[in-house]
Amino acid sequence: MKTVPADPKGVDSGPHFMDGDHALAEGALAAGCRFFAGYPITPSTEAAERFAERAPEVGAMFIQMEDELASIAALIGAAWAGQKCMTVTCGPGFSLMTENLGLACMTETPMVIANVQRGGPSTGLPTLTAQQDMMQARYGPHGDNMIIALCPDSPQECFDLTVEAFNLSEFYRVPVIILTDETVGHMHEKVVIPPADQIKVVPRNNYNGPKEDCRPYKFDSKGGHPMVRAGDGYNFHITGLTHNEKGYPVMTADQNKIVVTHLMEKINSNTDQIIRLDEDQIDGADVVVVSYGITSRIAVKAIQDARKEGIKVGSLRMITIWPFCEKRIRELSGKVKAFVVPEINYGQMVLEVERCAAGRSKVISVNHCGGAVHDPDVILDAIRKANQ
């Protein structure tokens, strides 16, 4: 990925005391996002508010659309008109966005969507935390498609990972979802925004070659293919229908195989470049706690207590949640006695861990139905059980 220093106009360098939602907006501006379309929904609204407040001074466009269907649709238009773009939402809004999330995947449109998760299903717990949209982010839109999802555990990471989300999104031309949650979104902490020249961003890559060679797509299972920008005279066509590299509809089984394979493999065959994990004392561990987002910070306490009891516990924190760190779990399975998977849902990512452990290690789910974070002792109990 070719990077350049960030445009200083969007970078509010220095130490700040801000919540995760605000950090999402600052991360977007630092990454060069100049278009935001959103719809208010607790607990993500603060990010939209921050962007709306900052937009005039940065020279960005903010629009509050009529709903989430329209918000993500506007991003697709804005992306093809040349802007880096973002929206934020949470469960109920994300459900609406899955419609055009599918179109964005199909048309390989770069965009960043932050889902500040709250308890569900339905209207659920508007002001309380959850991690219940993990599978929805991956499998929400109909049809086979693949996205990238990142999971910050602090306001600082909300900033850092938003910049990273834009970089991945631009390079792989795929929607990147930031799966944070109400706790991180509303948690105020120190956030240090580096000087602009220390923030590396992937600039928008617009095609500028001869018109006859212009192709909006290249089905080569790789990233890095340039976008075509509206107004540059290439007369591009894009559609949600199954299409060829020129963007024209070709509705056959053979063509769908080419398109779907590309969409999936563009991500799946580049997991080594995409996936980021935060590992601690995994070598020689008997038990590995696999966690993500706010839950990983609760797990720290349980892990420390377990280590005091003499249990060899390692920690694997998934910063990249999708694509799933399949390779790493397969490597560890059989070597460790058990994986402990705490998460604020009825057991979602644990299914992935179970699949990759394939019966070679025990997998213990520590689920929570949402509305609060875990009691560390519950995770500690699970670690003890896993060590037996």
Add this chain to the structure above:
Amino acid sequence: MSTELGKFKAGSPMASTLRMDRMPHIWCPGCGIGSEVNSFAEAVKRSGIDPKKLVVVSGIGCTGRVAGYVNFDSIHTTHGRAIPVATGVKLANPELTVVVFSGEGDLSGIGGNHLIHAARRNMDLVVICNNNFTYGMTGGQVTPTTPNSAIASTTPYGNYEYPFSLPFLMDAAGATYIARWTSMHARNVTQSIEEALLRKGFSFIEVISPCTTLYLRRNRLGDGVDMLQHYQENSILKHGADTRETAIDYQGKIVIGKFVDKNKPTYLEASDKCSIKLVGDDYQLYGKTIPEREAEEKAEKERIAARRAAMAADEAQGEVVPAITRKASAAKVKKAPAKAAKKAPAKVAAAPKPSKKAVVKPVKKAAAKAPAKKAAVKATVKTKVVAKAAKKAAPKATGKTKAVVKAAPKKTRK
């Protein structure tokens, strides 16, 4: 066969504006969408706007396929979402002219919320709505505009719902330009689209059009030509009509004309005004200050005026005969474009010159535009040529079509 098709493609006067590599298109014989696309392509040519800076966005359905056939930057979106996608395009690059071309089911049914909100914001978009009272692509279901008592596949015993009158809806929502024609009024459609392409703000152009395969067949209304004759006999031209009186009853009168044409700051102008208050004169959007953007806009307007003047000169010499008028009587052809050309540069010249205080001068604008508008209205009442052609063709066709209708099995497309 392929060579013949190749010849046809190469020889088409629309070869530069349509994607000939995608022909033949999917629309049925007698459908009104083809003539609307023709009108649109013609309007783009006549308007003098830079086709490179034109983006066409469509939703889903028969009309939704328009984006796939026009040779401009074009986006075929999901069902109902053409307007928000177009909003994103426009706001992300205000230099672009953005047209939404879609059907009434897409725009006022599943996309109804977006339609009214884009009108409310006076988003700078041209919305062309093909209204054929039917969901054609899925086999002829009832739509939000299907007249009461009409038969559709999902109202097999007659529609008992109350339909939308789209001009009334758009007026209430705040659209600043509203016109309605039928697909028989091809030249008026062209005229309206041309006007809309050259103005700022939310423009809504409804085109009532026949769906021969489904709506007409199911309701035993003959074929496309019969419907054109119906349009001709039942259209009431009423510019500036009260939009409350534009409802369409089943096979009833159709009020047509330009109902609304007013000035109001667009979303972007309003947003600029607000930001400049906050940030001051050095306010920039995407790195450009307002005076810079105004200068660009002014230069673009001058280029448009120059192109129009050149076209007018060519037409006056008889070098270019617009495709759409070819079928009409040759004598009238030369007059009409010449008139259009005369008023056109006048309108561009009268258009407001961007000033330092970009935003609110709708009053001035309106005053300057007024004479040009009157000319436009006059020009649009030239439907007779087309109407006559339709009349001639009609009696022959009706006899045949009735037989066809009887014989036709109740087939629907998937």
